[in-house]
Amino acid sequence: MNLILPRSWFHISIVTAILAAVLLLTLALGISMGSSQMDIQPFIRTLMGGEGADLTLHAIIWKIRFPRVLMAAMVGATLSLGGLVFQALLRNPLAEPYILGISGGAAIGGIIGILLNLSRFPGVCATAFTGSMATLFLVVVISSGRAMLAKDSILLSGVILNAFCSAVITFLVSLVQDSKLHTIIFWLMGDLSQSDLRHVGYLAIVLLPCFLLVFCMSHIMNLLLMGKNLAHSMGVRVKVSSLILVIVTSFMVSVTVSYCGLIGFVGLVMPHLLRMMLGPDHRILVPACILGGGAYMVLCDLLARTLPQSGEIPTGVITAMIGAPLFIYLLKRSNP
């Protein structure tokens, strides 16, 4: 008998390579197009330099679009990875940082940070992280604490807290004076337009080690899917591993929320889509979600920038508008 041979590494590298190529392609697309110019020719001319180079376009490409697409890629990667991790931890394909209230908590923290005139990094990041950890703590307390991994109670208390967070956010927004109102509302809807290269750098320094850590725990996530007793019997320290994963993920999500506000559905759509295509093995899904989530977000952001005739739509609106119907379609089409 010759069954499927262990080609895990081979499989992981192939999938990673393909999705990395897709991500690069979308990044290139994201840089080459924008509201000021849709044609590819002036872009190439400017990129190559020499005759016909457009100095304004040059500045737009490198000062505005380049950091923005990188930011979008990192935010997308973080959010879809966050969804993947929470789905594994709660053994529920519907879990996601946004639905669990963790994004909402981070947003409350973020608004408080902005109202206190803190800098985005590390000030707002810290308040956002505090906010997300506070909601996470509440979620665990509400779902009775003992059964940390109980399937539905934790999701349900997340939904309740998310609703509560929305109320608090609206309350805070209603207190704000005019000058900050536009910033905060745009930020809340998921806004990538404030990106600059320095911030992208900070984000990369903070997020990349987190990505690596989650990848190192990807097989543990596979085992956790079998339930905490079985995971324990196969040598996983369930409590420690879950706690590490929860904290790392909440941290990543808070950091992105503090930069880009609330962007929902990425963490639901991408893990589902990729799981349907690639199977449930997290050793493949973790890199796939990082790269695929990044690519998806870059595309959504591109749509946000180019769809309207003037101005732009917040990216979070696009992800939700694509995400929600796609999610319903996925749910109807196949039982996961």
Added chain:
Amino acid sequence: MNTALCVENISHQYEKTDILKKVSFKVKQGSFCIIIGPNGSGKTTLLKTIAGMEKSKEGYISILGRNLKTYAIRELAKILAYVPQTASLDFPFSVFDVVRMGRSPHLGVLGNERESDIEIVQKAMVFTDIEHLAKRKMNCLSGGESQRVNIARAICQEPQIILLDEPTASLDLGHQTRIMDLMAKLKTDRGMTIIMISHDINLAALYGDQILILKEGEIVSQGAPKDVITYETIETTYECIVLVDESPLGGHPRVTLVPEKYGRKKESLAKK
């Protein structure tokens, strides 16, 4: 023969009610121990305590002559495997994926297998007769099939002791015997120690070397089937009327339920 498992004075409380009260017993290496008892008597808690999933404040458990508390969790996973009653899985893992997870305690953190690991996985699948299911999804299996997959996964851990929580529950007669024969074969072929919870006293009598009767967190009786499975102990443990005779196969004790229309009234039990 050496002792595989030694449990001494294990007690366990859950929200101030005693689940286990000073339970003590020993299981010899390479023997088949079956724990029986009414619902809620603490059988599953006992099994989970042995597996290290529940911590007992009092008492002492030693596995292969070593204190359970001194084992690192991965170390324990190499000598002790656990098969739960039901393992639900909402994610589309294939049978092969699940069985190979059993190798994890022997592998690095990313669980990357060598050729030899895959051989072990294949052998376990042949042993449990599930190799034809390899590519099927876990959520499309019947009860008997998924139970065999779980046993194959446990075998892949290459343990010396396997703990099973009612592996034959809700299976039909044919599947029950196949699972039990499988466990008996693991015992004789590989010298594994099997510790199993069962609700079926007759299966326990047929296959067990040692029977443990648990009631309200205490061991009522333990020993060889013919010493333990008597009508007195069964009647007092389960509070029902039974008939115990010898099976024509090997003289194992055989329990027949006595419906009210055939026998003594239940009140006679209370008087005893």
